[in-house]
Amino acid sequence: xxxxxxxxxxxxxxxxxxxxxxxxxxxxxxxxxxxxxxxxxxxxxxxxxxxxxxxxxxxxxxxxxxxxxxxxxxxxxxxxxxxxxxxxxxxxxxxxxxxxxxxxxxxxxxxxxxxxxxxxxxxxxxxxxxxxxxxxxxxxxxxxxxxxxxxxxxxxxxxxxxxxxxxx
Numbered sequence: 001x002x003x004x005x006x007x008x009x010x011x012x013x014x015x016x017x018x019x020x021x022x023x024x025x026x027x028x029x030x031x032x033x034x035x036x037x038x039x040x041x042x043x044x045x046x047x048x049x050x051x052x053x054x055x056x057x058x059x060x061x062x063x064x065x066x067x068x069x070x071x072x073x074x075x076x077x078x079x080x081x082x083x084x085x086x087x088x089x090x091x092x093x094x095x096x097x098x099x100x101x102x103x104x105x106x107x108x109x110x111x112x113x114x115x116x117x118x119x120x121x122x123x124x125x126x127x128x129x130x131x132x133x134x135x136x137x138x139x140x141x142x143x144x145x146x147x148x149x150x151x152x153x154x155x156x157x158x159x160x161x162x163x164x165x166x167x168x
Contacts, residue, residue: 006050013046017063020126024064027110027118028071038074045070057135064123065136072115105162109155117151124148 001009014021021042029038049066053059110118116137123133134141 001051006047009050010043010047013059013063014043017060020060020064021067023122023126024067024071026107027122028075028115030111034078038071041074042067042070061132061136064126068119068122068136072119075115105159106155109158113151117147120144120147121151 021039025035025038025042029035045066046063049062053062057065110121113121116139119137120133123136128136130141130144133144137144139147
């Protein structure tokens with residue numbers, strides 16, 4: 001594949017799957033600057049991954065996997081280089097439409113989860129099957145089920161603690 005074909009594929013992926021990519025970005029980066037940095041990192045990782053994409057999985061699965069792993073790696077690097085990661089509260093990007101406060105609460109809660117759990121919950125929110133989640137994250141379906149059950153339990157407890165303001 002030459003560079004022009006590779007560039008066309010990258011542009012197609014970024015355009016056709018931007019909602020998926022921005023969902024991952026929002027789960028791992030909490031400031032506009034960090035979101036820009038993570039978008040750049042995901043774009044680079046997608047570019048690098050194009051020659052390895054053989055079509056054995058759906059494009060969406062491939063892009064999700066690359067984006068999630070890029071988000072996890074980026075998040076770990078940022079934490080190592082900055083003490084502020086634990087102090088930063090997720091903030092809306094300037095110009096974002098007003099959102100449901102429950103969605104803001106949910107993203108804030110997702111931000112407190114470990115990277116794998118956060119990735120798993122993003123896949124749940126997208127309605128993926130346990131088999132698709134297992135394949136995307138490289139864990140067993142049984143492990144997917146156990147993790148989802150535990151995470152939901154924690155989120156329900158937090159919701160109840162926060163005064164029943166957030167239905168899950």
